[in-house]
Amino acid sequence: MKITIGTRASKLALWQAEHIKAEIEGRYSDVEVVLKKIVTKGDKILDSPLAKVGGKGLFVKEIENELISGEIDIAVHSMKDVPTEFPDGLELFAITYRGDPRDAFVSAHGKSLAELSHKEDVTIGTSSLRRQAQLLIRYSHWNIVWVRGNVQTRLKRMEERGMDGIILAAAGLQRLELEHLVQEYIDPEVMVPAIGQGALGLEIRSADNELKEKLKFLIHPETTQCVLAERALLRTMEGGCQVPIGAYATMTSDGQVHLKAMVGSVDGKTVVRRESIGNDPEVLGIDLANEMLDAGARAILQEVYQDHQ
Numbered sequence: 001m002k003i004t005i006g007t008r009a010s011k012l013a014l015w016q017a018e019h020i021k022a023e024i025e026g027r028y029s030d031v032e033v034v035l036k037k038i039v040t041k042g043d044k045i046l047d048s049p050l051a052k053v054g055g056k057g058l059f060v061k062e063i064e065n066e067l068i069s070g071e072i073d074i075a076v077h078s079m080k081d082v083p084t085e086f087p088d089g090l091e092l093f094a095i096t097y098r099g100d101p102r103d104a105f106v107s108a109h110g111k112s113l114a115e116l117s118h119k120e121d122v123t124i125g126t127s128s129l130r131r132q133a134q135l136l137i138r139y140s141h142w143n144i145v146w147v148r149g150n151v152q153t154r155l156k157r158m159e160e161r162g163m164d165g166i167i168l169a170a171a172g173l174q175r176l177e178l179e180h181l182v183q184e185y186i187d188p189e190v191m192v193p194a195i196g197q198g199a200l201g202l203e204i205r206s207a208d209n210e211l212k213e214k215l216k217f218l219i220h221p222e223t224t225q226c227v228l229a230e231r232a233l234l235r236t237m238e239g240g241c242q243v244p245i246g247a248y249a250t251m252t253s254d255g256q257v258h259l260k261a262m263v264g265s266v267d268g269k270t271v272v273r274r275e276s277i278g279n280d281p282e283v284l285g286i287d288l289a290n291e292m293l294d295a296g297a298r299a300i301l302q303e304v305y306q307d308h309q
Contacts (some may be wrong), residue, residue, distance in 0.1 A: 001028075001031045001032070001214075002031075002032045002033075002034065003024065003031060003032070003033045003034075003073045003074060003211070004033075004034050004035075004036055004071070004072045004073050004074070004284060005017050005020060005021060005033060005035050005073070005074045005075075005076055005159070006036050006038050006063045006066050006067060006071070006072035006074070006075045006076075007035055007036070007037060007038065007058040007063075007075075007076055008037070008038065008039070008040055008063070009037040009038070009039060009071050009196055010150040010151075011064060011150065011151070011152065011174060011185065012038075012078075012151055012172050012176055013076075013078075014035070014201055015176065016034070016076050016078065017035050017060075017076045017173045019175075019200075020033075020076050020096075020170040020200070020202065021033040021035065021248070022216070023218060023269060023292075024214075024279070026140070026212065027217060030220060031214070034094045036071070037237050038062050038063050038068070038072075038290055039047075039062065040060065040061065040062045040063065055164045057180065058221070059202075059307060060075070060081065060082065060203075060258065061082065062079060063075045063077075063120040063203075064086075064203070066085055066153055067090055067203065067204070067205060068087065068089060068090065068205075071146060073201040073204065073205075073208070073211060074203070074204050074211070074215075075202070075204075076200060076201075076202060077200065077201045077202075077203060078169075078172075078197075078198040078199075078200065078201075079095060079195070079196025079197070079198075079200060079201045079227055080194040080195060080196045080197045082196065082201050082203070083126035084231055084234055084235035085235075086203070087193075088132065089205055089206055089297070090156065090165060090203055090204070090205060090206060091203065091204065091205075091206045092133075092201050092202070092203055093202050093203065093204045093212055093215060093219075094202040094215055094216075094218045095196075095200070095201050095202075095219065095220060095223050095224045095227050095228075096200045096201075096202070096218050096219070096220050096223065097199075097220040097223055098198045098220070098223040098226070098227070099170075099171035099174065099175070099198040099199070100170040100171045100172070100185070100198050101170075101188065101193045101197045101198040101199075101248060102169075102185045102186055102187070102188060102191075102193060102197075102198075103131060103167050103168070103169060103170060103185075103191050103193060103197075104167070104168055104169070104173055104182045104183075104184070104185050105165055105166075105167055105182070105183050105184050105185075105186060106155070106158070106165055106166050106167075106168060106173075106181045106182060106183060107164065107183035107184075108158055108159070108162075108163055108164055108165050109164065109165075110183065111164070111165075111183070111184075112183055112184050113138075113139075116139075116164055116165075117139055120141060120224065122141075122142045122143065122164050123142070123143045123144075123145055123161075123162070123163045123164055124142055124143070124144055124145070124163065124164060124166065125144075125145050125146070125147035125154065125157065125158055125161070125163045125165070125166040125167075126144060126145075126146065126147065126166060126167045127146060127147060127148045127154070128167070128194065128245050129243060129244040129266055129304065130192075130194060130243070130244045130245060130264075131167045131191065132144045132244070132266060132268075133244040133265060133266055133267075133268050133271070134190075134191045134192065134244075134246065134262070134264060134268070135167070135191075135268065136264075136266075136267055136268025136269075137139055137268040137271055138190075138268075138273055140267075140268055145161070145163070147161075147166060147247065148277075151168060151172055151173065151176060151178070153180070153261070154166055154168065162226060165183065166295070166298065167186075167191075169193075169194075169197055169198070170185055170198070171197065171198040174276075188248045188260070191246070191250055192246030192247065192260060192261065192262045192273075193234070193246055193247075194240030194246060195227070195230040195234045195245070195246075195247050196227045196230060197230055197248075199223050199227050201227075202215060202218060207295055217293040222251050225249075225251065225281050226249035226250060226251065226257060226281070227249070227256055228282060228285070229247075229249040229257045229259045229278075229281035229282070229284045229285040230247040230248065230249050230259065230261075231285065232281060232282045232283075232284070232285025232286050233245075233247050233259065233261055233286070233288055233289040234247065234288070235285075235292065236285065236286045236289035236290060236293075237263070237289045237292070237301060238301075239295065243263075243301060243304055243305075244263060244264045244265070244300070244304060245261070245262070245263050245301075246261065246262045246263075247259060247260070247261040247262075247285075248260050249281070249284075249309075255259045255279075256277050256278060256279055257277065257278055257279070257281050257284055258275065258276075258277045259263040259275060259276055259277070259278075259281075259285060259288055260273075260274075260275040261273070261274055261275070261288060261289075261292060263296075263297035263300050263301065264300070265300050265303065265304075268305060270296065270300055272292050272295050272296045272297045272300065273292070274288055274291055274292050274295065275288075276288045276291075
């Protein structure tokens with residue numbers, strides 16, 4: 001049996017696809033797995049913030065088209081890049097074990113966020129409105145600039161533009177063996193992670209039952225419960241394009257899902273935070289989202305959508 005995995009061509013995307021390839025081939029000696037590199041619109045458009053050019057779907061549309069046409073059998077995604085809706089005939093089949101969910105600060109001058117906090121002319125790069133909002137909540141006098149591209153491109157931009165540092169996903173740096181660049185890992189209590197950050201998702205054709213049976217072993221139940229709660233919250237808030245929403249769920253000792261979330265204005269001046277615990281991840285995410293929308297998140301998000309139309 002031959003399985004073709006579709007992946008973006010960045011070093012991190014290839015690491016993720018190679019990881020799934022190794023897992024499948026390690027499980028089945030009679031299966032050959034090949035990778036197909038696919039360039040997405042999000043990889044081509046690097047001169048605009050994501051929120052202005054279409055958001056998360058930019059990183060998956062071309063890959064999904066190849067899945068629909070049968071050119072590939074599996075799409076491997078970073079869960080934080082996966083939209084909440086899928087084209088007809090496709091589904092998110094597996095969410096794998098979650099790596100480090102945190103954000104990480106890469107400092108240009110070896111100083112922590114706290115050490116930079118008293119400086120007036122601090123410039124921090126990020127590709128995320130969520131990170132921008134949470135930085136400005138604490139450091140309202142800082143200059144937050146957008147920086148897009150793969151990890152290596154962002155590191156290069158930090159040097160070229162003389163930034164004081166950039167914020168990246170911890171899991172990505174760890175997978176690329178770049179932990180030595182991390183000045184500090186940011187606690188989720190301080191910076192709530194992106195929905196699904198640190199986890200991988202496998203998208204396949206809904207009718208491909210033989211493949212589903214083979215890939216069941218990749219499903220990580222605990223991670224799945226947590227990420228489904230986060231995604232239910234995002235979907236209910238209609239966070240289709242890139243938005244300043246963070247959500248992070250963990251499992252309690254008695255098997256319930258504990259979901260924490262934040263919605264912040266892009267300037268960091270307004271923030272809504274809530275948390276809740278429940279047994280059903282979908283219900284938990286939906287209920288917490290509605291509670292936050294009524295508590296002021298709706299007004300924040302409407303303003304963001306108007307600014308980025």
